[in-house]
Amino acid sequence: MKTAAIIPVKTFSKAKTRLGLSQEKTEQICEIMLEEILHTLSISPQIDQIIVVTKDKKALEISKKFDAVSITDTDESGVNNAVSLADDYLLKNQFDASIVFPQDIPYMKTQDIEFVLKFKVESDFVIVVPSRRFDGTNALVRMPVNIMKTHYDEDSYKIHMSTAKEITRDVSLVFVKRIMWDVDNLEDLKFLLGQDEKPEIAKKIQGILE
Numbered sequence: 314m315k316t317a318a319i320i321p322v323k324t325f326s327k328a329k330t331r332l333g334l335s336q337e338k339t340e341q342i343c344e345i346m347l348e349e350i351l352h353t354l355s356i357s358p359q360i361d362q363i364i365v366v367t368k369d370k371k372a373l374e375i376s377k378k379f380d381a382v383s384i385t386d387t388d389e390s391g392v393n394n395a396v397s398l399a400d401d402y403l404l405k406n407q408f409d410a411s412i413v414f415p416q417d418i419p420y421m422k423t424q425d426i427e428f429v430l431k432f433k434v435e436s437d438f439v440i441v442v443p444s445r446r447f448d449g450t451n452a453l454v455r456m457p458v459n460i461m462k463t464h465y466d467e468d469s470y471k472i473h474m475s476t477a478k479e480i481t482r483d484v485s486l487v488f489v490k491r492i493m494w495d496v497d498n499l500e501d502l503k504f505l506l507g508q509d510e511k512p513e514i515a516k517k518i519q520g521i522l523e
Contacts, residue, residue: 315361316410317403318354321395322367331498341521349419351379357423359430366395392465403458410456417496420510425489432485439477440485443470445493452492
């Protein structure tokens with residue numbers, strides 16, 4: 314199964330405004346999180362290609378370090394449009410499946426990806442990993458890559474589940490704590506720093522906050 318990871322990346326200067334930090338600190342944290350998730354994906358035997366969709370210059374630079382395919386999202390009209398751009402590329406290049414991840418789950422490890430993909434089947438399927446608050450989707454696996462459109466920013470995990478069930482019987486809701494730990498606000502960030510999973514990443518982020 315030829316599988317790609319899709320990472321839609323919002324311009325760092327416009328991202329994570331709910332953190333309530335200075336633009337400089339927010340951008341630095343976004344860079345750390347993106348670099349870490351790309352590192353994890355780059356060493357995962359489950360992922361054949363990483364696709365980063367963004368118009369942020371720094372994000373594009375970071376993507377090159379990990380041999381990711383960069384797709385420029387000139388309009389930056391939302392996550393769903395970004396995923397659609399990636400889907401077009403994957404269909405043209407005959408990928409079987411894709412996993413959409415957000416840019417803000419830096420504690421994800423390769424074994425988490427392997428665990429999620431244990432729920433795959435031979436034919437059409439969808440796998441959803443919700444966010445910690447169960448108000449978003451932190452991993453969305455689709456096979457084929459165009460089995461369904463995405464519905465981010467709309468209480469997405471519930472809509473992804475209900476939409477998928479209309480299309481295929483093979484739909485799995487999977488809970489993986491490190492994938493569920495995203496960062497939307499300062500409370501999330503403090504929660505993340507309190508988890509003993511990746512001390513070196515926590516140290517980098519803590520250094521920015523001090």
